[in-house]
Amino acid sequence: MIKLNWKSFTLRLRHVFRISRGARDNCPLVLTALSFGGYTGYGEASMPPLYGESEQSARSFLESVDLSGFETPLETSSILQYVDDLAPGNPAVKASLDIALHDLIGKMLGIPLYQYFGLPARRLPTAMTISLDEPEEMARKAEGYTDFSFLKIKLGTERDREIILAIRGVTGKPLFVDANQGWTEREAALDFICWLAEQGVVFVEQPLPKDKREDQAWLVARSPLPLIGDESVQRLSDIREASSLFHGINIKLMKSTGLREAFRMATTARALGMKLMLGCMSETSCAITAAAHLGALADWIDLDGHLDAANDPFRGVRLEEGHLVHTGLPGLGIEPLPENPLVNVA
Ligand code: MG
Numbered sequence: 001m002i003k004l005n006w007k008s009f010t011l012r013l014r015h016v017f018r019i020s021r022g023a024r025d026n027c028p029l030v031l032t033a034l035s036f037g038g039y040t041g042y043g044e045a046s047m048p049p050l051y052g053e054s055e056q057s058a059r060s061f062l063e064s065v066d067l068s069g070f071e072t073p074l075e076t077s078s079i080l081q082y083v084d085d086l087a088p089g090n091p092a093v094k095a096s097l098d099i100a101l102h103d104l105i106g107k108m109l110g111i112p113l114y115q116y117f118g119l120p121a122r123r124l125p126t127a128m129t130i131s132l133d134e135p136e137e138m139a140r141k142a143e144g145y146t147d148f149s150f151l152k153i154k155l156g157t158e159r160d161r162e163i164i165l166a167i168r169g170v171t172g173k174p175l176f177v178d179a180n181q182g183w184t185e186r187e188a189a190l191d192f193i194c195w196l197a198e199q200g201v202v203f204v205e206q207p208l209p210k211d212k213r214e215d216q217a218w219l220v221a222r223s224p225l226p227l228i229g230d231e232s233v234q235r236l237s238d239i240r241e242a243s244s245l246f247h248g249i250n251i252k253l254m255k256s257t258g259l260r261e262a263f264r265m266a267t268t269a270r271a272l273g274m275k276l277m278l279g280c281m282s283e284t285s286c287a288i289t290a291a292a293h294l295g296a297l298a299d300w301i302d303l304d305g306h307l308d309a310a311n312d313p314f315r316g317v318r319l320e321e322g323h324l325v326h327t328g329l330p331g332l333g334i335e336p337l338p339e340n341p342l343v344n345v346a
Contacts, residue, residue: 002067002079003035006096007341008055011046011282012310018132020156020182022050027282030058030093031313033342034100036073041104041331042314042342044286045096046254046305051281058093061086065097073104080260091234091257092281098258099290099332106331113293113332117263123323124295127152127176127302135159135166143170148322150174150202152302156182160192164199176300178205181231186215190222197224202300203275205250206230216245223247228277236265239272248275248299253291254283266297280305289316289332292324313340 009029016025032043047053064086070079083097106113114121127150130141142151153167156179167175177196183189189207196204203226208216210232220227229246233239234255242249249269256262269276278291278298283305291303303324306312316334317324327333336343 001036002070002073004062004065004067004097005033005035005342005345006059006062007031007345008059009313009341011284011312013282013308014310015131015308017282017308019154019178020132020180024049028055029284030055030062030096031284031286031340031342032062032096032100033345034073034097034104036104037108039104039107041073041100041102041107042286042334042336043096043098043100043103044284045092046281046283046287047092048281051092051254053090053092057090058096061090061093073101073108076101076105076260080258084257092254094257095253095287098260099253099287102259102290103331103334110330112326112328112330113259113290114296114326117259117294119294119296121326121328122296123320123325124292124301124303125149125323126304127300128304128307128322129302130154130167132157135163138163139166139170142167142173148173150176150300152176152178154178154180156180161195164196164201168199172200175199175201176203176205176302177201178230179207181206181209183207184209186212186219190219193219193223193225201225203228203248203277205277206232213245220245220247226275228275230279236261236268239265239268239274243269243272243274246274248277250277250279250302251294251298252279252281253287254281259290259294262291262294263297266294270297275299277301278303282308284309284312285314285316286332286334288324289314289326289334292317292326293332295324311339313337
């Protein structure tokens, strides 16, 4: 019998995280555990307020889960289909079950999850994100992140040019830009992207609001930089439309409902010739490590959500000179720390 446990957990952030659509200094999580045959797998739902899920919605979803009809966790596809069919939406809490289930089967099979997905254990150069602030403050942070190969800059303000110039005053590193839907006029967006192309920017994430499809199609036909869909692309079924609006997509486990669908999204986007980015929310080392197992599929890695956590309840991928490095242990290869609320219940 597969046993499910969960606990609420508030992830505290070291710095206020500010983007063009809001700010916060903590993030509600629900941590899950699935146990079977002496093994326990861990998962996590991260629910930034902007995305519509809450601790309450996650808890009531988990209360509706009944795994007694499944003989073994190795019926992975059937279990995850059952979970997905329980209710529409709820991608983060669904991801928490998907991640825990994959951790569990990886442990049962005795292999790390990258091997389960047929991938190598690559060292992943992750970007470090600099959230919105005064340009001087953003430049000060950029200067401090010497270990990272890429910096991701949040934009979508009146002062975007000033921010880039301030950062360019302290570092020549390649930059990822994320406008978080913050630009509203397509002509102005194109002008600015042409300027960014001369500033060592690699790509631009979600320049326009997601409902501005026509403007986005206009922009993608003209942009000198790759445009990557994030808010516009949640699950596998969104990729067909996204392939005409963007050059690539940002896959996040908390949007995709977990690893299984993220893997299918990655292979589908690849088949369509699209670029791939792996991203995250504010998360613990549990969900970050989970996403990192798919790292070999991606062109660009933005898995830094755990680096700003003040109370990460797991140890997982290590950070070595700006690269994420797998532990090589079975499943996710993570360990709950003593203060993890699941330690005594799983
Ligand atoms: Mg984004």
